[in-house]
Amino acid sequence: MEGTKNVVLLDFWPSSFGMRQRIALALKGIEYEAREENLFDKSPLLLEMNSVHKKIPVLIHNGNSICESLIILEYIDQVWHDKYPLLPSHPYERSQARFWADYIDKKYLQIYSTGRRVWSGEGEDQEKAKKEFIEIFKTLEGELGDKTYFGGDNLGFVDVALVPFTSWFYSYETCANFSIEAECPKLVAWANRCMQIESVSNSLPHPHNIYAYVLELKHKLGLS
Amino acid sequence: MAAGNVKLLGVWASPFVNRVEIALKIRSIESEFIQENLLNKSELLLKSNPVYKKIPVLFHDEKPICESLVILQYIDEVWPNGPSILHSDPYDRAISRFWAAYIDEKWFPLVTELRNAEGKEAKTAVLEKIYEGNLLLEEAFIKISKGKPFFGGDSIGYLDVVIGSLLGWVKAQEIMDEVKILDETKMPSLAEWDDRFCSDEIVKDIIPQPEKLVEVYRKYQESFYKK
Numbered sequence: 001m002e003g004t005k006n007v008v009l010l011d012f013w014p015s016s017f018g019m020r021q022r023i024a025l026a027l028k029g030i031e032y033e034a035r036e037e038n039l040f041d042k043s044p045l046l047l048e049m050n051s052v053h054k055k056i057p058v059l060i061h062n063g064n065s066i067c068e069s070l071i072i073l074e075y076i077d078q079v080w081h082d083k084y085p086l087l088p089s090h091p092y093e094r095s096q097a098r099f100w101a102d103y104i105d106k107k108y109l110q111i112y113s114t115g116r117r118v119w120s121g122e123g124e125d126q127e128k129a130k131k132e133f134i135e136i137f138k139t140l141e142g143e144l145g146d147k148t149y150f151g152g153d154n155l156g157f158v159d160v161a162l163v164p165f166t167s168w169f170y171s172y173e174t175c176a177n178f179s180i181e182a183e184c185p186k187l188v189a190w191a192n193r194c195m196q197i198e199s200v201s202n203s204l205p206h207p208h209n210i211y212a213y214v215l216e217l218k219h220k221l222g223l224s
Numbered sequence: 225m226a227a228g229n230v231k232l233l234g235v236w237a238s239p240f241v242n243r244v245e246i247a248l249k250i251r252s253i254e255s256e257f258i259q260e261n262l263l264n265k266s267e268l269l270l271k272s273n274p275v276y277k278k279i280p281v282l283f284h285d286e287k288p289i290c291e292s293l294v295i296l297q298y299i300d301e302v303w304p305n306g307p308s309i310l311h312s313d314p315y316d317r318a319i320s321r322f323w324a325a326y327i328d329e330k331w332f333p334l335v336t337e338l339r340n341a342e343g344k345e346a347k348t349a350v351l352e353k354i355y356e357g358n359l360l361l362e363e364a365f366i367k368i369s370k371g372k373p374f375f376g377g378d379s380i381g382y383l384d385v386v387i388g389s390l391l392g393w394v395k396a397q398e399i400m401d402e403v404k405i406l407d408e409t410k411m412p413s414l415a416e417w418d419d420r421f422c423s424d425e426i427v428k429d430i431i432p433q434p435e436k437l438v439e440v441y442r443k444y445q446e447s448f449y450k451k
Binding site: 052061064066067068071072074075078079091092094095096098099102103139 | 293297298314317325326
């Protein structure tokens with residue numbers, strides 16, 4: 001078994017992208033050193049390991065740094081492929097898993113800026129943001145269909161890519177006074193099923209802690 | 225090679241479609257090219273890519289695969305004959321994917337920004353950002369190629385296809401704006417790679433001539449504004 005020092009994850013606790021790696025490493029039973037970054041005071045290690053984007057998460061494995069969360073996820077899945085494989089083995093199904101994980105990331109900018117408008121916005125713009133936000137999750141709900149998980153009977157690549165964002169749902173709902181469950185019941189049911197899995201629930205912060213962080217952010221931005 | 229039923233929905237001028245054409249050629253896969261009309265999208269496109277409604281779409285035995293980078297990886301995995309498109313080593317793969325993402329998400333959008341920028345000052349500002357990116361790419365090429373002719377090593381690989389497919393449009397932009405985007409004095413290794421890539425047997429009939437792309441762009445602008 002590899003020593004803990006060989007696998008290091010540079011992370012930031014409320015980051016949905018960091019949560020992805022925590023889940024994958026937990027599912028595969030990989031021990032690693034978790035290093036918390038202060039994004040307002042980035043460490044020399046982070047700046048060195050991700051000199052192009054200077055962002056977390058970064059996985060450092062045997063001295064090599066891997067950046068960009070979906071790329072890290074594929075790397076983890078390939079290196080430790082015998083333990084809880086996340087990507088399906090059939091090429092067509094793999095292509096679909098990659099497509100939907102990529103969709104989540106393409107929409108992230110929208111979710112992030114839309115999400116930001118949801119928890120920090122007001123009035124008409126907030127309403128518009130809520131609508132856009134729900135549409136993205138409705139599309140994903142459509143892709144889930146009647147499956148237990150996006151990966152079928154077990155968690156797959158898309159499940160791990162998506163479930164971290166659900167830890168932010170309570171914050172969006174509370175700030176903007178709406179119920180994501182009412183609009184996307186199947187998706188919320190899926191999220192609850194994921195949370196029954198220890199590797200997921202241990203990797204995600206409690207939604208109330210995210211909410212406290214959001215309130216802090218709002219205060220910092222002068223929006224409370 | 226008998227590859228099953230393979231069709232590619234696209235337009236010859238799209239660099240993202242060119243990526244798929246190159247990958248299919250690397251693997252010697254014959255396919256039927258279905259020309260799409262981007263000004264009046266077909267039922268086939270809208271049905272097979274309802275999420276983005278964009279080309280390319282690869283059909284394998286009638287099943288659609290969308291997004292050029294997803295398609296490249298599919299081709300690499302489904303038809304394992306001929307040289308590998310992606311590296312087999314997980315770390316080398318991750319590096320190729322990283323730079324492919326950088327190209328698609330950061331660098332090429334700057335070229336589009338350059339096209340849309342109005343006035344010399346605005347254009348110069350975007351060019352500066354592109355030049356910064358070029359230095360990163362030059363460094364990346366030297367590191368990844370390890371003295372070999374391509375990012376993929378001895379033969380064209382994933383990153384060669386991802387970046388190389390864009391060269392036609394980059395050069396078209398150079399013509400339209402009368403600027404040098406790929407400055408061989410600042411990026412000598414990449415400039416040599418550019419020549420090597422564009423003259424390669426597999427690539428040379430696929431990447432359109434920049435002058436033709438300028439023509440296409442001007443015609444598209446006309447029709448677009450006429451509507």
